[in-house]
Amino acid sequence: MKKLINDPADVVADALRGMALAHPELRVDHENRVVFRGEGPRQGKVGLVSGGGSGHEPMHGGFVGRGMLDAACAGEVFTSPVPDQMVAATQGVDGGAGVLHIVKNYTGDVMNFEMAAELVAAESGAEVVTVVVDDDVAVTDSLYTAGRRGVGTTVLLEKIVGAAAEEGRPLAEVADLARRVDDAGRSMGMALTSCTVPAAGKPTFDLPEDQMEIGIGIHGEPGRRRVPLAPAREVAEMLVEPILSDLAFTGGEGVICFVNGLGATPLLELYVLHAEVAALLDKAGVGIARSLVGPYMTSLDMAGATVTLLRCDDELLRLWDAPVVTPGLRWGA
């Protein structure tokens, strides 16, 4: 295993130390592994808490800051954080207006956040509302299964909902907005290589030199199917087509088109893919209102990419454009 780490057991703690050093504007609670805004909770503002397994950096810790999250819990690599962390985060961001938990739809994340919310309620703590993100069209949605995974829409949702919370909107409204964003976002991903979980020490799956996986998740879960390598143009089709056939994206104010790198894919290639995605959207009559291209939600050292489309109206775009000051996303301030 080739990684710039020390003991695999220490990778999350070590990375959080590095992150704290790189971003003195944040406050890192190393014991609970929670990244907080440096300035603490603002009275009357809804607190936004997210988190999940580590290995997806900059998500979520890198999205803590003005206009986005108030706190992020870092679990072990690819393992949901534990309820204690979420309780500490919730208490630490409570400004009296309640706290929104933004949870990616994975059994572990959902159950741990659920237990955390129960614990907070048992202590008569902050009012907590939970929103679950489930946007991955690679997964068949059904009442009888765990449902769709939460992937790229999470990043867009945290930004947009973060802007709404910053405006001082009440918890119910912020939560409604979050659900609206989740409803309007769809994603699909692919991998050229597997990732290697540090504690496992070897690639999660073997992928021959001439093959790629379509429909992968962001935890090294293998995809829905394995196909021969193809040019970016065809890869774009394999990602965009299932998204477009899952939701109507035409009309409105266009989409936010998010082409995301999975950790080992250079920006050069993401731009190539973005050009192909844009060409397909153009052909389908879907306008791109905003683009986001880069490694914002990674899967350790996986080479590959995900595409997320979020159908926007004026309000979503205005909130997207609002100032954000985090290590991972920053503009307008």
Added chain:
Amino acid sequence: MKKLINDPADVVADALRGMALAHPELRVDHENRVVFRGEGPRQGKVGLVSGGGSGHEPMHGGFVGRGMLDAACAGEVFTSPVPDQMVAATQGVDGGAGVLHIVKNYTGDVMNFEMAAELVAAESGAEVVTVVVDDDVAVTDSLYTAGRRGVGTTVLLEKIVGAAAEEGRPLAEVADLARRVDDAGRSMGMALTSCTVPAAGKPTFDLPEDQMEIGIGIHGEPGRRRVPLAPAREVAEMLVEPILSDLAFTGGEGVICFVNGLGATPLLELYVLHAEVAALLDKAGVGIARSLVGPYMTSLDMAGATVTLLRCDDELLRLWDAPVVTPGLRWGA
């Protein structure tokens, strides 16, 4: 070769299309492969032009914008751009106050920028001053050789000098400042894997599973030595020690500590490395005034990292903190 590209011959053109789509605030001259600020030259402002081979994204095109470069020329992958591109860039940014060429010290880059400057002079074009960045301590510096490579200091220099140009300072002063930054910066890099040049189709060098290269460049040039894999703590030592022994970094206002990913190294690992670098600097009595951690100067899909230290005074820090609005670096505005 596993890459999200179409025909290897088209990779630069395709990526520039994607970049233009992702960043409508920039103006991309696709014929000359030059990325310009959207708003055009400002009268009385020194124009800043850089460029180099592609494959280092976001460098340099991603550093075009307010507070940084005015234009960047994109060469073929790992191949210096040609003089025509540099002439087009120079003419396109000329606001009457002269143009600074920021050139990384590679034979090809130096000669092509030299020919461009000769061409501009022959046409009585803008006054051009050239500054060459040579900061890689892996390379022995000598009058009889090509000298040191230009690596990580380039990013810091473009930011700092960009801020000075934005203030309206005259060309000679801006050029002096650039030389001062180059003198105060030192870098060292390492690779866990080789990169694969698209047109070559296979890794530039073979690196066994249990080995790494120390002292690599950013074009897949093999390093100075090959050593067994080691924990991040020891890797940090191998990078920091040669930097500290090349220049005195103590005193002053501390350093900008830049831990850079080479394209296939996830942010998680860069934070781990940053923590180790910071610990070594602390032990050596070198204060970190600012940190920059991320993939800002890549080498296609190479896994590995470079460390750059820039000795700062008040002025350099003030210019570093000044607003910058580019795809790759953005703050304060």
Added chain:
Amino acid sequence: MSTEELQAWLRRFAELVHEHKDELTALDSAIGDADHGANLDRGMTAVLAALEEAPPADAAALLKKTGATLVSKVGGASGPLYGTLFLRMAGADTFPAALRAGYEGVLARGKAEPGDKTMVDALGPACDALDAGRSVAEAAQAAAEGRDATVPLVARKGRASYLGERSAGHADPGATSTALLLQAAAETLS
């Protein structure tokens, strides 16, 4: 269920998890995210340390401590599920009753049904065996059979469900660790 017996059980379970850590992770690599072995190993190591540090007064306290520690240290799906299992066991007097209560906790927390290709498929048969008056060894046997029966299933819960048809052909990691839990019980509980 004496405190000593339960402690022996947990110690043996921790041992088995540690021995089978790589195997559990390999199973989770095939249809999940390659961390089930690391997760449970981290959790049971923490449990042993916690029990060592402050030996609980009685069986209920011991089970509660175990459950709470797993919830606090494991995360992922297995943290809440194994945690709930032990927390709910604390209320009962006999092992069969305790395991049944734990099982119901797992069902309530995870909302999986038998046949969804989860730990439920090993735990359920073990509870049924005990309730039918069979020995712990027979319950362990039932859990092992339940684990084996997950192999052909298409997962409907947990990460493996994302694979759809491709999840068939592999044993479920959680069912496999649950079989170890029952094996440890067979070796230590009377």
Added chain:
Amino acid sequence: MSTEELQAWLRRFAELVHEHKDELTALDSAIGDADHGANLDRGMTAVLAALEEAPPADAAALLKKTGATLVSKVGGASGPLYGTLFLRMAGADTFPAALRAGYEGVLARGKAEPGDKTMVDALGPACDALDAGRSVAEAAQAAAEGRDATVPLVARKGRASYLGERSAGHADPGATSTALLLQAAAETLS
């Protein structure tokens, strides 16, 4: 130096570069950045296209066009160096004088000295052979020997210089392509 002869030379050089593209890139992989083959191939393809499009009136125009096209299309170190070589050849009347002028242009542009492990080490010996009145075939032989002589050298110029001692043991890519340039000359110029 008739226009036809020179055109044949350039066509043959382009052919040889195309045939040896992967070999040149492999050499550049060992001690450089794996693009020398791609660079020259792109450049010579552009040269042939440019000459096709607007056939130059005379030898000087042809050499100038070739040099200017290489400068505009190649980039890297070889663009300015090969470009300058052809641009400077344009002033001379005979092939030996032209190659010498080109060689001096390369020295002025690149500031390399013989023994630095660059194309200079193949070009210099070829010029010397021609100036000594030897045939173009003998000059090509001298260039090939100069290329071979770069193998043990430690590079002092170009990217290979970054490798220090590790650059020894490999032929220089630019010296190798220059040997092809002279081979093409031997096959096409009288």
